[in-house]
Amino acid sequence: MTGSKARSPQAVSNRTLFSVISASSVGTLIEWYDFYIFGSLAAILSSQFFPKDNPTAALLSTLATFAAGFVVRPFGALVFGRLGDLVGRKYTFLVTLVLMGGSTFAIGLIPGYATIGFWAPLLVLLLRLVQGLALGGEYGGAATYVAEYAPEGRRGYYTSFIQTTATLGLFVSLGVILITRETLGVDTFSDWGWRVPFLLSILLVAVSIVIRLRMAESPLFSKLKSEGKVSKNPLAESFGKKQNLKMVLLALFGATAGQGVIWYTGQFYALSFIQKACNIEFVQSNMIVAIALLAATPLFVVFGGLSDRIGRKSIMLAGMLLGIVTYRPIYDKMYSLTDLSKQQEVVDARTIDRKQVKLGNGDTQITTTTTHIYTDGLIAKDVEKTATSAKPELTKSVTLPDGSFWLMVLLVFVQVVYVTMVYGPIAAFLVELFPTRIRYTSMSLPYHIGNGIFGGLTPFIATALVATATKANQAVPGSVAKPYLEGLWYPILVASICFIIGILYLNNKKYTTADD
Amino acid sequence: MTRVKFRYGQAVAWPIQEMELLKKYLGVVWILLGVYVGYDRITDSLTKIGSPQLEDRVFGWVVLLVLTPIVVGGLILFGKYALDGEYDS
Numbered sequence: 001m002t003g004s005k006a007r008s009p010q011a012v013s014n015r016t017l018f019s020v021i022s023a024s025s026v027g028t029l030i031e032w033y034d035f036y037i038f039g040s041l042a043a044i045l046s047s048q049f050f051p052k053d054n055p056t057a058a059l060l061s062t063l064a065t066f067a068a069g070f071v072v073r074p075f076g077a078l079v080f081g082r083l084g085d086l087v088g089r090k091y092t093f094l095v096t097l098v099l100m101g102g103s104t105f106a107i108g109l110i111p112g113y114a115t116i117g118f119w120a121p122l123l124v125l126l127l128r129l130v131q132g133l134a135l136g137g138e139y140g141g142a143a144t145y146v147a148e149y150a151p152e153g154r155r156g157y158y159t160s161f162i163q164t165t166a167t168l169g170l171f172v173s174l175g176v177i178l179i180t181r182e183t184l185g186v187d188t189f190s191d192w193g194w195r196v197p198f199l200l201s202i203l204l205v206a207v208s209i210v211i212r213l214r215m216a217e218s219p220l221f222s223k224l225k226s227e228g229k230v231s232k233n234p235l236a237e238s239f240g241k242k243q244n245l246k247m248v249l250l251a252l253f254g255a256t257a258g259q260g261v262i263w264y265t266g267q268f269y270a271l272s273f274i275q276k277a278c279n280i281e282f283v284q285s286n287m288i289v290a291i292a293l294l295a296a297t298p299l300f301v302v303f304g305g306l307s308d309r310i311g312r313k314s315i316m317l318a319g320m321l322l323g324i325v326t327y328r329p330i331y332d333k334m335y336s337l338t339d340l341s342k343q344q345e346v347v348d349a350r351t352i353d354r355k356q357v358k359l360g361n362g363d364t365q366i367t368t369t370t371t372h373i374y375t376d377g378l379i380a381k382d383v384e385k386t387a388t389s390a391k392p393e394l395t396k397s398v399t400l401p402d403g404s405f406w407l408m409v410l411l412v413f414v415q416v417v418y419v420t421m422v423y424g425p426i427a428a429f430l431v432e433l434f435p436t437r438i439r440y441t442s443m444s445l446p447y448h449i450g451n452g453i454f455g456g457l458t459p460f461i462a463t464a465l466v467a468t469a470t471k472a473n474q475a476v477p478g479s480v481a482k483p484y485l486e487g488l489w490y491p492i493l494v495a496s497i498c499f500i501i502g503i504l505y506l507n508n509k510k511y512t513t514a515d516d
Numbered sequence: 517m518t519r520v521k522f523r524y525g526q527a528v529a530w531p532i533q534e535m536e537l538l539k540k541y542l543g544v545v546w547i548l549l550g551v552y553v554g555y556d557r558i559t560d561s562l563t564k565i566g567s568p569q570l571e572d573r574v575f576g577w578v579v580l581l582v583l584t585p586i587v588v589g590g591l592i593l594f595g596k597y598a599l600d601g602e603y604d605s
Contacts, residue, residue, distance in 0.1 A: 070582065453583055507605065
């Protein structure tokens with residue numbers, strides 16, 4: 001399909017439509033993959049680029065975590081949203097793809113702190129910022145592009161394929177990391193193997209660029225351009241005019257903020273909770289989340305399609321309500337599966353293993369591994385590392401037996417179902433809220449504030465709430481009944497406010513914009 | 517005689533007039549919520565900024581300079597628009 005001749009969406013064949021969806025989805029999936037591998041490999045990247053004993057490197061590390069994930073994404077939405085409304089969707093999201101792929105590949109090439117010193121963390125931070133900017137511009141472009149091809153009344157279904165990409169991107173990143181780690185071995189992976197997932201990105205991006213280059217500009221934008229109705233100043237039109245700004249605020253407080261916290265709780269906080277509060281070991285915890293993500297992914301399309309028939313609002317708000325009501329019982333059950341105080345140990349089966357290793361500085365490190373086996377098959381390992389020149393280090397890990405493993409998968413799966421309910425219809429919802437001439441700019445900002453800021457801060461705010469509750473419990477024992485559940489108040493509160501605003505102020509019918 | 521109309525798609529079919537009034541007067545709640553969140557987040561983030569932990573300090577600045585202005589400004593403006601009847605159907 002070539003040419004930029006304006007055509008109506010109704011005239012687009014199914015074959016073309018699925019080419020458009022494939023081109024957009026593959027690129028967006030790769031962008032999410034690129035974005036997530038940085039987070040998933042944070043511990044290794046930290047040891048390679050951000051040594052904790054160097055205060056400047058530590059500051060850059062923290063900035064890389066916060067700035068790129070949260071602050072820069074809305075800026076990317078503004079920069080690339082404006083560009084997309086001025087020059088077109090196709091070229092803008094080609095630029096974001098090149099930026100994302102290039103910066104990810106480059107991270108894989110940067111020598112470690114031990115080789116080039118301060119430049120290493122600085123370069124990583126800069127490239128991470130480029131990643132954040134690119135991500136801020138990508139999603140709005142892809143969603144707008146597909147929606148502007150989709151026939152009237154089917155936008156929910158067709159844009160829901162774009163919605164699968166964030167979850168699939170996380171799944172692919174976990175999969176690539178696990179496969180590389182298992183293939184190369186833990187030591188080689190920590191040494192140089194972690195670079196493989198970053199370097200692999202360039203191949204994926206190259207394929208995606210070739211596919212996207214063959215696509216034409218969106219029919220609605222082409223029509224607008226041929227009629228000379230393209231916005232002269234999308235930022236001023238989007239946020240300087242009350243008629244549009246009020247819809248941006250409604251989208252943020254009535255939908256995307258709640259969607260963002262449900263999304264991050266169901267996927268990232270769940271993983272963090274499994275690893276940190278439940279202490280489930282690395283491979284098993286990633287397997288749990290990966291299986292749940294894969295099993296629930298088709299539901300994005302189911303709920304996206306359903307939203308064309310029964311309305312976007314009812315599905316999104318139902319997802320929020322389910323999260324609000326059930327998060328605490330779900331997380332309580334997750335915790336109880338690994339709560340060793342409720343388990344009975346087979347004391348005779350306990351083993352203790354000691355290993356002695358000579359370190360580079362001449363010191364001797366003793367590693368003591370105590371393995372506890374419980375009656376239901378759960379295995380708990382305490383690994384204590386002691387050396388004369390360093391503080392003793394104790395790490396605990398738990399491996400679940402089959403029954404508990406699948407129950408944990410189910411509990412995460414249920415949360416990802418909520419994610420599919422709030423996230424499946426939201427692209428169509430946002431696209432329909434704004435007119436074509438300023439759509440890219442207007443929809444990108446509330447989406448990235450909702451997801452990047454409200455959602456992205458979920459793990460940090462939740463962890464801070466748990467820490468506060470734990471401290472209170474230490475000061476006055478029993479003052480907080482279940483401190484490990486306190487972190488859930490943040491997503492519950494944000495989703496509750498969003499639910500109330502959504503139910504009162506949003507219309508369940510499709511919003512029809514002036515020029516569509 | 518007052519005619520009672522019902523809105524399509526409402527989870528609970530309320531009479532339109534009462535619904536519009538509720539949406540309007542709740543504007544005050546959103547403005548007050550914005551003010552409260554502003555007070556709460558500013559005091560909390562100032563505590564974090566004073567923390568010896570680097571991560572807490574950066575987190576405090578992010579909350580103070582990014583999250584708080586968006587939530588406070590956004591909720592107050594949203595409340596004002598609601599009060600002005602901008603979201604009437």
